Amino acid sequence: MISYTIQEIATALNGTLVGNTYQKITGPEQLDFANEQQITFIGSKKYIKQWQSSKACAAIVNEDFEIEVGEQKALVKVKNADTAMAQLLEMYVEEGPVFENDIHPSATIHPSAKIGNECRIGAGCYVGKEVVLGDKVTLYPNVTILDKTTIGKGTTIWSGTVVREKCVIGMYCILHPNVSIGADGFGFRPSPDGRGLIKIPHIGNVVIGNGVEIGANSCVDRGKFSSTVIGDGSKIDNLVQIGHNSKMGRCCIMAGSSGLAGSVTLGDGVIVGGGACISDHVTLGNGVLVGGQSGVINDFGDGKKVLGYPAIEARDALKQWAILRRMVKEGK
Amino acid sequence: MISYTIQEIATALNGTLVGNTYQKITGPEQLDFANEQQITFIGSKKYIKQWQSSKACAAIVNEDFEIEVGEQKALVKVKNADTAMAQLLEMYVEEGPVFENDIHPSATIHPSAKIGNECRIGAGCYVGKEVVLGDKVTLYPNVTILDKTTIGKGTTIWSGTVVREKCVIGMYCILHPNVSIGADGFGFRPSPDGRGLIKIPHIGNVVIGNGVEIGANSCVDRGKFSSTVIGDGSKIDNLVQIGHNSKMGRCCIMAGSSGLAGSVTLGDGVIVGGGACISDHVTLGNGVLVGGQSGVINDFGDGKKVLGYPAIEARDALKQWAILRRMVKEGK
Amino acid sequence: MISYTIQEIATALNGTLVGNTYQKITGPEQLDFANEQQITFIGSKKYIKQWQSSKACAAIVNEDFEIEVGEQKALVKVKNADTAMAQLLEMYVEEGPVFENDIHPSATIHPSAKIGNECRIGAGCYVGKEVVLGDKVTLYPNVTILDKTTIGKGTTIWSGTVVREKCVIGMYCILHPNVSIGADGFGFRPSPDGRGLIKIPHIGNVVIGNGVEIGANSCVDRGKFSSTVIGDGSKIDNLVQIGHNSKMGRCCIMAGSSGLAGSVTLGDGVIVGGGACISDHVTLGNGVLVGGQSGVINDFGDGKKVLGYPAIEARDALKQWAILRRMVKEGK
Helix, strand or coil, rough: CCEEEEHHHHHCCCCCCEECCCCECEECCCCCCCCCCCEEEEEEEHHHHHHCCCCCCEEECCCCCCCCCCCCCCEEECCCCCHHHHHHCCCCCCCCCCCCCCEEEEEEEEECCEECCCCCCCCEEEECCCCCCCCCEEEECCCEEECCCCCCCCCCCCCCEECCCCCEHHHHHHHCCCCCEECCCCCEEECCCCCCEECCCCCCCCEECCCEEECCCCCCEECCCCCECCCCCCCCCCCCCCCCCCCCCCCEEECCCCCEECCCCCCCCCCEECHHHHHHHHCCCCCCCCCCCCCEEECCCCCCCCEEEEEEEEHHHHHHHHHHHHHHHCCC | CCCCCHHHHHCCCEEEEECCCCCCCCCCCCCCCCCCCEEEEECCHHHHHCCCCCCCEEEEEEECCCCCCCCCEEEECCCCCHHHHHHHHCCCCCCCCCCCCCCCCCECCCCCCCCCCEEEEEECCCCCCEEECCCCCCCCCCCEECCCCEECCCCEEEEEECCCCCCECCCCCEEEECCCCEEEEEEEEEECCCCCCEEECCCEEEEEEECEEEECCCEEECCCCCCCCCCCCCCECCCCCCCCCCCCCCCCEEEECCCCCCCCCECCCEEEECCCEECCCCEEEECEEECCCCCCCCEEECEEEEEEECCCHHHHHHHHHHHHHHHHHCCC | CECHHHHHHHHCCCCCEEEEECCCCCCCCCCCCCCCCCEECCCCHHEEEEECCCCCCEEEEEEECCCCCCCEEEEECCCCCCHHHHHHHHHEEECCCCCCEEEEECCECCCCCCCCCCCCCCCCCCCCCCCCCCECECCCCCEECCCCEEECCEEEEECCEEEEEEEECCCCCCCCCCCCEEEEECCCCCCCCCCCCCEEECCCEEEEEEEEEECCCCCECCCCCCCEEECCEEEEECCCCCCCCECCCCCCCCCCEEEEECEEEEEEEEECCCCCCCCCEEEECCCCCECCCCCCCCEECCCCEEEECCEEEHHHHHHHHHHHHHHHCCCE
């Protein structure tokens, strides 16, 4: 088990130590759940009063908060307790699941696949024809990578995830469990007799940039032709749907259960709240902010904040909500 | 095939038999789909008139309904036909998928894993280092359990489900297919140059109580530190998202496609309707009822019924809707 | 790599060739992304002006558009460029992922399963007791089919998908990756002491017609008794939830992240927009159109267009939205 002295932690976080504790600190925990061997943090003034009753032996706190340290307890004062906490978490990261064999004998790897150096491939994985894995790619057990897909250096793919044929995944990406990359897009045309639907072939692929993270059970469909694109550094949460031929810029964020229909274009740094949906062919500029559960059916330019169903500029949506509340109050 | 006489069914349900049928009854079916060997049920007066034309040889009915039994047909009168129906279904449960070997030779089980008595582990499963399975745990084919996770007695995990490392699953739980437990929470901080996002490590886990059911393709993310917690007896439907560090009380219900963002706290017996989302850090008291597709952005105390986007008390939401309908009618 | 001359393409599409190009055409691409060896298409007048700057050597265009062909470039004039494009895509479909063995030695197939002619079963698949696969069924690697399920001729099931026991899948269906078919429906009753929930057994199954497509990570739950039914030719997108005992007619369309709660009945040709939810026991007639993210809590008859939360007739929902916008504008 990883543990540190309070001095080691204060030094690592470049903080100022107030008070002292002789505990070996085994990890971080919330104020109310911490035990005597744990360190907590106070990033908001409203939690200061809970410090006296917390069992934690130490806390990381914002340097401008006035907090009495207490006996045999310690405070590590830092500029920003939230940021310091993220640094502290890095210190407690334990090694992930083990690989007894770098390539498990129960994995099926096509002889034409190119496997980079220091790759790890778990039990039950399938790696298809002409797949290319860069160096230090990790596939946890029961991952499926189909033919001609390439996966960049240092990417990690968790169990149950499926990447279909001819897709391109960048370097240092993380695909969480049960993700589906490269399924056919949802496109049909009426049959000649007008009574049915005929599938439109989807011959494109998915291209994912570097440093992208895709949450558990999320889906990115392949392009009808051309590619569905996720830009470098974008972060996608769980259960998110990305429709065929959508193009996402750099460092976008999509929160859980949100979705892009087909052929949506997002600029750089767009943030889409949980449960929000963006309709077909909509274009959103750089830095657009879409409120949770909004339904966006129109284009919006750089930096707009939008909200509601259908989504409008956030200040107007808030006004609509205020009007409705007032009307109820006035019994209209 | 399981079958019963009408006398056997009447006895088992502690009901009163009216009329008779000599059919061997092979199972329950709706009034309009049943054949002569099936039993149906009438739990609402509006269905009484369909009884004469139904092919079913028997029906379970509320004892206060006036229904003419008909020739060579039977009624089983009970206090509550709905409850009796649930009992009847138990009588027709057939054995689940077979295991020819208790532990399939194609499963990969780390030698350090502890496997309880009478466990069944299907083809292609992976059970990692220091995993502990209690007695009578069933893993259907192609389940992945990563290192140091513990799974309680009598729990059943269906195919395609992934439980990541160091999670704790209670006794008598059911995880349906393609569930993802313990993926990293969705947490990032801006990079020092302000142009990118840096992943915050998630060193916590998921702790699931006893008697919990988690629907197909649902996700429960691990805590940043500390645990994401699902209380005893809670029931989660399909495609539900539970964000990191959320804490759910006892016997909560979350219907399909709903979600909790990060650090949400639910009391006991909270019911969340289909498609509803609860925002980050919201706290809902015991017995709160959230209407379908609502978006909850504020705390609500015990017993509140909330509805709408953003969610307000249900009676106020209904008033808003009535006002809007009236305005349209009046052509305002 | 597949390629065609412009003459071959014009002939195949039954179009009129204007101008010429000597390029071997390697595939279709959007106007702005195409290279000199690619063909593009112009199905809307607003894109005509981009033709001059496109690098594409050829374009498929509507015959009534006036477009200057340009030097060493070609136009293929057709009645409807969109439809012709779908035909063109068929010409460029490459063979899917390979199967070195028709039945991979690492697949586990119960000896009692009946496997049709020309079936292909990938690595790590599980096919349970008394499963029946029709001719030409394809299971990509890591698919799980549990006992007594039958799958019709020509159906394709992608990796990670799970079909539970006793389900019936029709002919020429496609199940995309990580789909869950036949999980228990979400049904519980209060325990006798009123403090808990008791699971209601789900002894029914799922019956899927012919020509059905089900998107990645979607779920169709089994009936409590009787069947959950998906009619012939229906198309379901990704991350869609179909609750137990719902019945869907022929050629329905459900867009991404939408859902049916339990016991919903859809007529033929119903279209449900992305993110929309239909409540328990609702019935929608033939050809009903449900707008994206709507919440349908009432029945609607044939041909109705409904929209909003709660969903009302679309023209009334649009009026509500207009009234709200006007009130904000007028500062009420």
